[in-house]
Amino acid sequence: MSPNDSYSVKAHAKFDGIYTITVDGNDFLGTKNLVPGTDVYGERLFKVGPNEYREWNPNRSKMCAYLRKSGKEYYYKEGMSILYLGAANGTTVSHLSDIVGKTGRIYAVEFSARSLRELVQRLSSRENIIPMLADATKPAQYRSLIPEQVDLIYQDVAQPEQSKLLVDNIQTFLKPGGAFYIAIKSRSIDVTVEPEVIFQKERAIIEKAGCNVIDMRDIAPFSEDHVVIAGKIA
Ligand SMILES: C[S@@+](CC[C@H](N)C(=O)[O-])C[C@H]1O[C@@H](n2cnc3c(N)ncnc32)[C@H](O)[C@@H]1O
Structure with missing residues (x-):
């Protein structure tokens, strides 16, 4: 998603290496992309400054x-x-x-x-x-x-x-x-x-x-x- 969309990313309160991505008031889990600019299975990408985060889909990952x-x-x-x-x-x-x-x-x-x-x-x-x-x-x-x-x-x-x-x-x-x-x-x-x-x-x-x-x-x-x-x- 482009930085103009309304989202924010913050480190998860309990889980090291996991981020909470808030989009239009809804929270999703994500991880920091090791290969910025590349998605793996069509997940949404969120850029914040030099970092990029990948939404982690609970329907695709147990x-x-x-x-x-x-x-x-x-x-x-x-x-x-x-x-x-x-x-x-x-x-x-x-x-x-x-x-x-x-x-x-x-x-x-x-x-x-x-x-x-x-x-x-x-x-x-x-x-x-x-x-x-x-x-x-x-x-x-x-x-x-x-x-x-x-x-x-x-x-x-x-x-x-x-x-x-x-x-x-x-x-x-x-x-x-x-x-x-x-x-x-x-x-x-x-x-x-x-x-x-x-x-x-x-x-x-x-x-x-x-x-x-x-x-x-x-x-x-x-x-x-x-x-x-x-x-x-x-
Ligand atoms: C439910 S899918 C795994 C999904 C994956 N863990 C994920 O979350 O992205 C189960 C996988 O286990 C593999 N599998 C089943 N029995 C196996 C075995 N004995 N050794 C290795 N892989 C096996 C299947 O081929 C299948 O790809």
């Missing part, structure tokens, strides 16, 4: 939906390393790339060659993203490509064994004291069972593996039949 639904756990920091499972074509990855900045790294795992190709096309100017064509159910396959224990794992894969997959990756890649988020879609697990029953079962799998679940939040109406779980390991 992480943003979690924050919009007053998710209380926020673990992102500039410079951190993230293992992202289910990167798709890079919508949420792009905002996390803004937040971790040039000193951070995002290992973006996706098993659809077509989605990953699109991610690479959209995000090639972002040097903090390392795209990987791999199956997140087999962490041993990409172990040698990730030369560190990461600070955070983000998972959004929409497939039957979502929590087991998270636990396997936590055990392989997450550093002690590290954090995780997982978006769970009940319909990807079993359409015949009440979503709440599925969410509790998945939560139990994560807790049984010794991970501390701190927040579990329904993210409707942005994504129906989904929760985002946030937590840490010892």
Whole structure:
């Protein structure tokens, strides 16, 4: 949007690296664009002095939906390393790339060659993203490509064994004291069972593996039949 439109941008009161963009009295979340002048998925751009901000759409990103639904756990920091499972074509990855900045790294795992190709096309100017064509159910396959224990794992894969997959990756890649988020879609697990029953079962799998679940939040109406779980390991 041009500076003549009526908007303002200010740093979010609680979340480092997130901004509140107010347009005609309505608030939106945004991140500071690492590649000014370029949008990733058609989101609005807002210029303020030398900086540019990208609107973060909660209907396109479950992480943003979690924050919009007053998710209380926020673990992102500039410079951190993230293992992202289910990167798709890079919508949420792009905002996390803004937040971790040039000193951070995002290992973006996706098993659809077509989605990953699109991610690479959209995000090639972002040097903090390392795209990987791999199956997140087999962490041993990409172990040698990730030369560190990461600070955070983000998972959004929409497939039957979502929590087991998270636990396997936590055990392989997450550093002690590290954090995780997982978006769970009940319909990807079993359409015949009440979503709440599925969410509790998945939560139990994560807790049984010794991970501390701190927040579990329904993210409707942005994504129906989904929760985002946030937590840490010892
Ligand atoms: C709901 S989409 C992810 C959207 C993305 N997280 C975002 O917010 O921009 C789920 C993605 O997980 C990928 N996926 C599913 N199973 C996977 C697996 N075992 N390994 C890697 N990617 C997987 C799918 O191909 C799909 O692109």
